[in-house]
Amino acid sequence: MKPALFDFAVAQSLSDAQRALHVGQNKLVSGNQSLGPMLNLRLTRPAGLIDVSLLPELRIVEEYEDYVRFGAAITHAEIEDGEVPDPTGHWLRDAAANIAYRAVRNRGTIGGSLAHADPAADWVIVMTWMCATALVHGTEANATLRAIPMEEFINGPYSTALGPEDILAAVDIPKPGKGARWAYWKYTRQVGEFAKASAAILVDPSKNRTRVAIGALGRQPALLLNPESVLDGSQSPADALSEAIPDQAASKLHLHAVALSRALEQIKVAKEFSA
Numbered sequence: 001m002k003p004a005l006f007d008f009a010v011a012q013s014l015s016d017a018q019r020a021l022h023v024g025q026n027k028l029v030s031g032n033q034s035l036g037p038m039l040n041l042r043l044t045r046p047a048g049l050i051d052v053s054l055l056p057e058l059r060i061v062e063e064y065e066d067y068v069r070f071g072a073a074i075t076h077a078e079i080e081d082g083e084v085p086d087p088t089g090h091w092l093r094d095a096a097a098n099i100a101y102r103a104v105r106n107r108g109t110i111g112g113s114l115a116h117a118d119p120a121a122d123w124v125i126v127m128t129w130m131c132a133t134a135l136v137h138g139t140e141a142n143a144t145l146r147a148i149p150m151e152e153f154i155n156g157p158y159s160t161a162l163g164p165e166d167i168l169a170a171v172d173i174p175k176p177g178k179g180a181r182w183a184y185w186k187y188t189r190q191v192g193e194f195a196k197a198s199a200a201i202l203v204d205p206s207k208n209r210t211r212v213a214i215g216a217l218g219r220q221p222a223l224l225l226n227p228e229s230v231l232d233g234s235q236s237p238a239d240a241l242s243e244a245i246p247d248q249a250a251s252k253l254h255l256h257a258v259a260l261s262r263a264l265e266q267i268k269v270a271k272e273f274s275a
């Protein structure tokens with residue numbers, strides 16, 4: 001199918017984009033890798049698209065002592081290729097390289113992926129498990145950036161804390177401490193597909209952060225309630241999943257338990273991060 005007719009404009013500034021959203025019936029477009037298919041299937045019929053992919057405010061990369069701020073319009077390929085600094089050593093680059101295939105990564109952006117909030121998307125689980133923060137630009141009358149922890153920003157399947165006139169401006173990604181380790185296992189039927197199940201582990205003793213996130217659940221990622229017990233083997237992956245996701249039958253979580261087991265194997269041999 002082809003999309004219904006729509007207008008198209010390239011935003012010249014954030015307030016330009018915000019004004020267009022205020023009019024209503026308009027949608028932002030960045031890489032168009034998720035919106036495009038939805039337009040083609042006529043699952044969405046905006047009156048106009050406002051292209052924000054080249055806005056300088058959304059293309060920033062700023063390095064601070066404890067974190068790096070990535071503008072929402074940084075592409076998966078720019079992260080994969082190391083064109084922007086990777087505060088985690090190589091973790092972000094590895095995660096980016098795992099997304100879809102190269103043509104999608106060339107256009108798709110970190111902000112578009114998070115705003116779309118596909119439960120199976122890579123950045124959705126990776127940013128949750130990395131303790132990242134979303135920075136949201138509100139309406140002009142209230143133009144200060146709102147900082148929202150990723151586990152609150154993604155609040156359901158294809159659902160975020162963004163209001164109708166909000167723009168996801170950037171993501172703050174904390175730098176891991178010395179000795180931190182990570183693992184990320186994504187189960188797909190074919191290379192280049194969305195995950196059927198995924199699991200990610202962060203062990204960062206010097207920053208007192210241990211996180212185990214489970215993705216591709218058909219909802220926002222789940223964080224295990226007692227990550228240490230699954231890491232030290234005193235709780236099985238299946239039990240940990242039932243505890244964290246009580247509303248889903250264990251039989252539906254079999255692949256997720258396998259993904260978690262694989263990530264647990266990976267973390268045992270993961271290289272320690274040295275800043």
Ligand SMILES: Cc1cc2nc3c(=O)[nH]c(=O)nc-3n(C[C@H](O)[C@H](O)[C@H](O)COP(=O)(O)OP(=O)(O)OC[C@H]3O[C@@H](n4cnc5c(N)ncnc54)[C@H](O)[C@@H]3O)c2cc1C
Nearest residue numbers: 028030031032033034035100108109112113115121122168
């Ligand atoms: C064949 C195929 C395979 C794929 N496989 C994977 C995969 O394995 N893993 C994965 O993670 N992803 C996958 N994707 C999705 C891809 O990563 C997309 O790039 C990403 O989901 C959306 O980013 P985008 O920049 O293209 O956003 P767009 O499609 O431009 O926009 C998506 C949504 O976000 C909104 N939006 C965009 N920017 C902003 C902003 N700054 N503020 C507020 N709202 C905004 C838009 O209005 C729209 O609703 C795949 C896509 C395709 C086509």
